[in-house]
Amino acid sequence: MTLRLGDTAPDFEADTTQGKISFHQWLGDSWGILFSHPKDFTPVCTTELGYVGKLLPEFAKRNVKVIGLSVDPITSHGGWVKDIEETQHTKVGFPIIADADRKVANLYGMMHPAHDEVYTVRTVFVIDPKKKVRLMITYPQTTGRNFDEILRVVDSMQLTDKFSVATPVNWKQGDDVIIVPSVTDEVAKTKFPKGWKTLKPYLRLTPQPNK
Numbered sequence: 001m002t003l004r005l006g007d008t009a010p011d012f013e014a015d016t017t018q019g020k021i022s023f024h025q026w027l028g029d030s031w032g033i034l035f036s037h038p039k040d041f042t043p044v045c046t047t048e049l050g051y052v053g054k055l056l057p058e059f060a061k062r063n064v065k066v067i068g069l070s071v072d073p074i075t076s077h078g079g080w081v082k083d084i085e086e087t088q089h090t091k092v093g094f095p096i097i098a099d100a101d102r103k104v105a106n107l108y109g110m111m112h113p114a115h116d117e118v119y120t121v122r123t124v125f126v127i128d129p130k131k132k133v134r135l136m137i138t139y140p141q142t143t144g145r146n147f148d149e150i151l152r153v154v155d156s157m158q159l160t161d162k163f164s165v166a167t168p169v170n171w172k173q174g175d176d177v178i179i180v181p182s183v184t185d186e187v188a189k190t191k192f193p194k195g196w197k198t199l200k201p202y203l204r205l206t207p208q209p210n211k
């Protein structure tokens with residue numbers, strides 16, 4: 001099955017470094033980030049997992065739960081977590097799925113055999129509280145991901161859900177946002193009391209709500 005944006009994130013049961021989980025139940029009402037690593041004891045992943053450990057308070061502020069996945073058994077994950085904590089000077093603090101049989105990796109299309117027959121590529125799925133897939137990215141094994149960017153996209157999506165706004169190129173917290181075209185000027189008057197600038201009828205900029 002090929003997952004697409006808007007699909008329901010497949011549910012699964014798995015062993016993790018924090019015990020057995022049933023994915024949807026574990027997510028509860030939170031947003032979720034599921035991200036895969038090619039293999040335990042690999043250098044790029046070690047830096048990524050450490051950085052995500054440091055970002056956990058930021059994810060928690062946004063009601064986002066984070067879970068990693070690697071196609072190695074739980075016995076191996078334990079030793080790797082110790083290495084990550086030692087070298088990256090942080091607690092990992094979130095579960096890592098032990099997916100030795102690649103059940104979850106296959107369910108989410110994390111195996112790209114033409115790239116590597118045995119190990120997962122680096123995928124990230126952002127899942128909203130309705131369990132819908134809202135973002136998918138796929139990186140090669142040798143490029144570490146930018147988790148600040150993932151945080152930025154979560155901020156953008158949460159603004160969209162709450163205020164009917166979109167975010168322009170290279171948007172960052174505090175910058176002006178775009179009123180989505182489906183909101184008429186009439187409705188915008190009540191939704192955006194700070195007003196807006198109309199550059200074109202389809203391009204209306206307003207100060208970021210709730211700033």
Ligand code: BEZ
Nearest residue numbers: 038042043044045141142
């Ligand atoms: C890594 O995750 O660090 C990695 C994986 C495969 C090849 C090179 C690096």
